[in-house]
Amino acid sequence: MLVISCDSADPLVMAGAAHFAEKYGIPFRVREGDGLRLEYGGAGEEFRIRIRENRVGGFSGEVRWRGDTIPVLEEPRVFKGFDRALAFCGESPCAVLRGNGIELGIDVFREVGYLLTGGMDAEVKRLPGEEAARLLALPIADLLEDLLLELLLLLSRRANLPLVRKPFWPPRYSFAVCLTHDVDEVRKSYQWLTWPLRRARAGDFAYLKHQLLSLAEKLRGREPFWTFERIMEVERRLGVRSTFYFLQESGKVRLLSPETWKLYARRYKLEDGKLARVIRELSEDGWEVGLHGSYYSFKNEELLRREKARLEAVLGKKVAGIRQHHGNLSIPLTWELQERAGFAYDTSLLPRGEAGFRWGTCFPFSPRFDGKALGLIEIPTIFMDTPYFMRGPAEAERRCMRLLHAVKRRGGVLNLLFHHTVFNPREFPGWAELYQRLIQRARSMGAWITTAGEVAEWWRRRREWSTPAEFADSTIKIVAENQ
Numbered sequence: 001m002l003v004i005s006c007d008s009a010d011p012l013v014m015a016g017a018a019h020f021a022e023k024y025g026i027p028f029r030v031r032e033g034d035g036l037r038l039e040y041g042g043a044g045e046e047f048r049i050r051i052r053e054n055r056v057g058g059f060s061g062e063v064r065w066r067g068d069t070i071p072v073l074e075e076p077r078v079f080k081g082f083d084r085a086l087a088f089c090g091e092s093p094c095a096v097l098r099g100n101g102i103e104l105g106i107d108v109f110r111e112v113g114y115l116l117t118g119g120m121d122a123e124v125k126r127l128p129g130e131e132a133a134r135l136l137a138l139p140i141a142d143l144l145e146d147l148l149l150e151l152l153l154l155l156s157r158r159a160n161l162p163l164v165r166k167p168f169w170p171p172r173y174s175f176a177v178c179l180t181h182d183v184d185e186v187r188k189s190y191q192w193l194t195w196p197l198r199r200a201r202a203g204d205f206a207y208l209k210h211q212l213l214s215l216a217e218k219l220r221g222r223e224p225f226w227t228f229e230r231i232m233e234v235e236r237r238l239g240v241r242s243t244f245y246f247l248q249e250s251g252k253v254r255l256l257s258p259e260t261w262k263l264y265a266r267r268y269k270l271e272d273g274k275l276a277r278v279i280r281e282l283s284e285d286g287w288e289v290g291l292h293g294s295y296y297s298f299k300n301e302e303l304l305r306r307e308k309a310r311l312e313a314v315l316g317k318k319v320a321g322i323r324q325h326h327g328n329l330s331i332p333l334t335w336e337l338q339e340r341a342g343f344a345y346d347t348s349l350l351p352r353g354e355a356g357f358r359w360g361t362c363f364p365f366s367p368r369f370d371g372k373a374l375g376l377i378e379i380p381t382i383f384m385d386t387p388y389f390m391r392g393p394a395e396a397e398r399r400c401m402r403l404l405h406a407v408k409r410r411g412g413v414l415n416l417l418f419h420h421t422v423f424n425p426r427e428f429p430g431w432a433e434l435y436q437r438l439i440q441r442a443r444s445m446g447a448w449i450t451t452a453g454e455v456a457e458w459w460r461r462r463r464e465w466s467t468p469a470e471f472a473d474s475t476i477k478i479v480a481e482n483q
Contacts, residue, residue, distance in 0.1 A: 001041040002155055002163070006109055007053035009036040012117070015368040016109030019116060020145055022463060023363055025166025040163070047100045047155040049148070052077045054107040056114050059123060059135065063106060063147070064088045070143045071135060073114065073123065077105030087147065095151065100158060108148045115141045115360045117369060118331050136356030137402065142363065142410045166462055168411050173448035176413040178379065178455045179242035180347060181231065181420040182292050182323060186268045186275060188224045202390060214426040227423040228278045232285070234423070234432060238439050243452040244282055244420065245292035245323045246270060248307045263295060270314045279314055288451040290321035298328040304341040320453050324348040332369045339376040345456035347415060350381035355399050357382065362412030364459040377456045382407070384417040385431070393430040400438055408445050413455055
């Protein structure tokens with residue numbers, strides 16, 4: 001029998017343990033007492049990983065394991081007197097093999113539980129920009145869980161007991177990429193003034209030429225922000241589909257509050273004939289249509305329901321997904337309101353500045369708070385284009401490629417947000433080409449390239465699959481259901 005035992009079973013430990021079991025799909029038996037035990041297999045000799053309890057808070061240590069250096073929120077415990085060292089903190093071993101057991105001096109479940117309930121946000125706020133960016137570039141929660149999984153696999157081989165796990169993705173795919181677009185505006189307005197001024201202040205006077213050419217097209221009747229047909233053409237040619245999140249802004253504009261002026265510019269009517277036709281065409285041809293929750297809807301269930309119903313009336317079908325405008329979240333309130341409003345998934349957990357792993361994971365997850373898991377699935381957004389507009393597509397590509405390889409290595413999902421406006425080559429030269437190169441590169445690496453809705457639906461069905469296993473001595477019998 002394989003066992004993972006913890007000295008404590010407090011809410012963070014329980015949240016981390018539940019996430020670990022669900023993510024890998026391992027059919028543990030959970031036993032609580034003075035601590036926590038996750039058991040796997042039948043009766044027999046016990047092969048145990050003991051996780052030592054530790055205080056978590058502040059990135060104060062690093063663990064070296066198989067070429068990775070993992071920042072941790074604790075000073076790991078170190079050990080003496082062992083058969084083999086497995087992971088190190090500095091030069092001292094913090095994971096060791098002793099006989100048929102492993103001692104782990106990293107409180108993995110507590111760290112993961114802390115990170116996936118908002119702890120990563122709190123820690124990053126305390127750090128200077130460069131250090132924060134370094135941490136956000138690493139899927140820290142996934143690295144910690146992979147370390148624990150490898151230790152469990154080591155014991156399973158010593159116990160001659162195969163470890164049953166669920167595949168992360170459909171057959172043939174080693175990781176996933178989901179393509180998404182936020183539709184903030186369908187007409188260019190205040191940007192005719194603000195964008196050239198911002199570029200001029202940065203010394204980018206060449207951009208003025210692009211604006212003049214864009215204005216000339218506008219005068220000929222071609223709206224710069226109407227890019228739907230162009231995106232559909234690009235994605236048809238590449239054989240992929242994406243998710244479009246449509247906004248229904250109704251926030252109050254205050255004349256003396258310039259930060260609210262953009263709320264007026266971002267109002268458009270879903271029922272307008274041309275836009276309604278595009279929305280229905282997208283859905284009928286395999287694209288996903290979701291809701292871009294308005295600026296204040298993240299804390300207003302009635303507003304969420306009203307916006308969802310309005311989009312569904314235009315679409316003629318149910319809407320499954322949402323991304324809140326500006327990534328506005330009140331955690332866990334927003335997720336609770338979204339679930340009550342009937343959404344199946346959310347993608348609002350996005351990086352505020354540098355692209356990366358905001359909560360340390362590149363996997364979908366069920367938010368857990370106060371000992372309960374929501375049915376709603378969160379798909380963290382890993383890359384958003386807006387922080388890179390001033391730096392240009394070349395810098396965005398460098399970052400995206402690093403993230404692509406990091407996600408591939410962990411087997412997670414790279415959730416990409418390219419606003420639909422970047423597909424106008426006059427306004428955003430080079431961005432559509434970057435989008436195409438990313439898709440082509442991801443496909444060559446074995447990615448499942450799909451919509452956010454398809455990722456959420458796959459993860460929901462995967463979560464519901466049972467893995468019935470019968471154990472007898474060193475044999476295991478798995479009865480697969482027709483999924």
